[in-house]
Amino acid sequence: MQNVLIVGAGSGGLLLLDLFQNLEFMNVTAIVDTDDHAPGILRAKELGIQYGPDWKVKLTSELHIIFDVTGNESVFTEITNVKPAHTVLIPGSVANLLVRLLQENESYIKRIREEMHKQRLIFDSIDEGMIGIGENGLVDFFNRSASKMTGVPIEEAIGKIVSEIIPLSKLPRVFDSGRSELNRELILGNGIKIVTSRYPLSDHTGKKIGAFAVFKDITEVVALAEEITDLRKVKTMLEAIIHSSDDAISVVDENGYGIMVNPAYTRITGFSEDVVIGHPATADINEGESIHMKVLQTRKPVRGVHMRIGENNREVIVNVAPIIVDRKLRGSVGVIHDITEMRSLMKELDRARTIIRKLESTYTFDDIFGQSSEIKISIEQAKLAATSNLPVLLRGETGTGKELFAHAIHSGSDRKFNKFIRLNCATIHPVSLETELFGQTDGDSQNANMKQSLFKEAENGTLFLDEVNELSLSVQRKLLRYIQEGIIYSTGSERPTKLSVRVIVASSKNLEKALHEGKFDEELYYALNRISIQIPPLRSRKADIPLIIDHLLVKLNQQFGMNVEEITEEAQKWLQQYNWPGNIRELESVLSRAMIYMDSGKVQLELLDVTKSLTSSNQREENPFLHEKSTLTSIMDEYEKTILETALRENDGNKSLTANRLGISLRSLYYKLEKFNLV
Incomplete structure (x- = not known):
């Protein structure tokens, strides 16, 4: 530490004082000036530093440096003679030179600060987000647009690992590779879609010092691009949609002349485009008036009109609506439903449903295989349930065998010689479910009393309702009334019907969550929960897999007419290592696929057979179809769950490695695992 005395408290002395205050190795013991109001004296008063008019009293043996900034040579000479x-002693000329240098330095620093402030204003005013990291992967630059897009405040982002701010960030990769990545699309954690360019940063020696990314929110750009899509492409798309429809579609202009028909129109009516396009809308009618002309006159839609059209005099239902653009009538569009085909399909569907519902229960408790404590508990509970007539709630993941348990309970009860009726509530439209279950009494409907209620069909037997959580609240309350009172009310009737039906329900969903969200009736939940049986997933009883495989091989041999005698121990152990998200149903699918594609004449399933089959089952179809009840949220949840299971399996269950592999925080991983019951 150097002790310093400053003689002269003018602007030069003030600069020296401010400079030394910021240097740890310089200690200003005092500043002297005959002017008690000199700038340096005033600053010394603020800082609590000694000051005064006489430098002589400030001389001590502990003093290392004296700066003379008075500009008075006699003062310099006098100090020289008496100093230790x-x-x-730094003379005035040198001190003044130092002062000038300090002034220039201060000026440069001020300019640099101003430039940095301007640059920061520029960076914060542009729409593009900017983020920079150092060689340690920590964020050292983050502008306002980046904060806005990510939802992370600037002060919280600085100093954090970049993956905590943007989980899928590739900046560390750019730093490691030293190669730029331009115009890459990325979706932020909050769903904002961006396009980003990433650049490595190097100093003048070529040493890598970090990486930098510039990104822009393209959500609005994409939306704008969709709005200004070429009209010709839109027209082509609309024509493709119209031509792909199985319903006949015809379009006429404001004068009633045909301008467009689709192939289904020609198939149903028998009229080609040449006969319709450019001709009046009455050209395809055998009897009755033109609905197109009626709609053009009234400018109102007409729906559900029975007509006969075409050369084959086919009976159809016609819906026609006006086409109004900018409040001007431009024509009308008609959709024709062929009642003949619809009725034929409905008869086939009813016939299939009748066959399925009339199939007798053929499974017993002997068909449930397993020696693990988990499955034994479930079997014992089911056997007890078979001795009573109380409702039973079967719970478990998809594919665990809930329907098998329902069959077994029915077969073990005193109702085993009566019907076992099954209904998957997730496959029937909610509007139709009530009629399916309780029947309908409506003299005005063409379908009145044509369908017997499932409760009536299951009289003295068992009614199994799979995915009971899909029932609407109104149907849930009618089901609750039956459980409590033993009576049902058909739709449209106020007369109760007393029946004796054993009710077994199942759900793969979280009923407590549905109850909390108001989607499941509380009283029904407690009524069903009196006998609740949890069927364990296959992954929690992997020791049972060999027994299950032996049973499935016998079953599949009968189905395929094959004679596969056994599965190798190596293949069996490999199957036991898999977590089976689809449970027994997935295991059966894998074995059946392996048997179908195994070499002809083989009687033993080997490791290669099952690995090929399992890999094939995990691949997505090129043209997948959506389940009737599927939503975008449910599909994305299932896909996310599959990814989590795969990542956990690849990292042997290590949560930290899994989080790093997926580019998310450990806290986010635990949240997702809990969400999908994977903890």
């Missing part, structure tokens, strides 16, 4: 020998 070891004390260095």
Whole structure:
């Protein structure tokens, strides 16, 4: 530490004082000036530093440096004569030079600060987000647009690992590779879609010092691009949609002349485009008036009109609506439903449903295989349930065998010689479910009393309702009334019907969550929960897999007419290592696929057979179809769950490695695992 005395408290002395205050190795013991109001004296008063008019009283043996900034040579000479020998005296000329240099330095620093402030204003005013990291992967630059897009405040982002701010960030990769990546699309954690360019940063020696990314929110750009899509492409798309419809579609202009028909129109009516396009709308009618002309006159839609059209005099239902653009009538569009085909399909569907519902229960408790404690508990509970007539709630993941348990309970009860009726509530439209279950009494409907209620069909037997959580609240309350009172009310009737039906329900969903969200009736939940049986997933009883495989091989041999005698121990152990998200149903699918594609004449399933089959089952179809009840949220949840299971399996269950592999925080991983019951 150097002790310093400043003689002269003008602007030069003030600069020296401010400079030394910021240097840890310089200690200003005092500043002297005959002017008690000199700038340096005033600053010394603020800082609590000694000051005064006489420098002589400030001379001590502990003083190392004296700065003379008075500009008075006599003062310099006098100080020289009396200062301690070891004390260095800086003359006024040198001190003034130092002062000038400090002034220039201060000026440069001020300019640099101003430039940095301007640059920061520029960076914060542009729409593009900017983020920079150092060689340690920590964020050292983050502008306002980046904060806005990510939802992370600037002060919280600085100093964090970049993956905590943008989980899928590839900046560390750019730093490691030293190669730029331009115009890459990325979706942020909050769903904002961006396009980003990433650049490595190097100093003048070529040493890598970090990486930098510039990105822009393209959500609005994409939306704008969709709005200004070429009209010709839109027209082509609309024509493709119209031509792909199985319903006949015809379009006429404001004068009633045909301008467009689709192939289904020609198939149903028998009229080609040449006969319709450019001709009046009455050209395809055998009897009755033109609905197109009626709609053009009234400018109102007409729906559900029975007509006969075409050369084959086919009976159809016609819906026609006006086409109004900018409040001007431009024509009308008609959709024709062929009642003949619809009725034929409905008869086939009813016939299939009748066959399925009339199939007798053929499964017993002997068909449930397993020696693990989990499955034994479930079997014992089911056997007890078979001795009573109380409702039973079967719970478990998809594919665990809930329907098998329902069959077994029915077969073990005193109702085993009566019907076992099954209904998957997720496959029937909610509007139709009530009629399916309780029947309908409506003299005005063409379908009145044509369908017997499932409760009536299951009289003295068992009614199994799979995915009971899909029932609407109104149907849930009618089901609750039956459980409590033993009576049902058909739709449209106020007369109760007393029946004796054993009700077994199942659900793969979280009923407590549905109850909390108001989607499941509380009283029904407690009524069903009196006998609740949890069927364990296959992954929690992997020791049972060999027994299940032996049973499935016998079943599949009968189905395929094959004679596969056994599965190798190596293949069996490999199957036991898999977590089976689809449970027994997935295991059966894998074995059946392996048997179908195994070499002809083989009687033993080997490791290669099952690995090929399992890999094939995990691949997505090129043209997948959506389940009737599927939503975008449910599909994305299932896909996310599959990814989590795969990542956990690849990392042997290590949560930290899994989080790093997926580019998310450990906290986010635990949240997702809990969400999908994977903890």
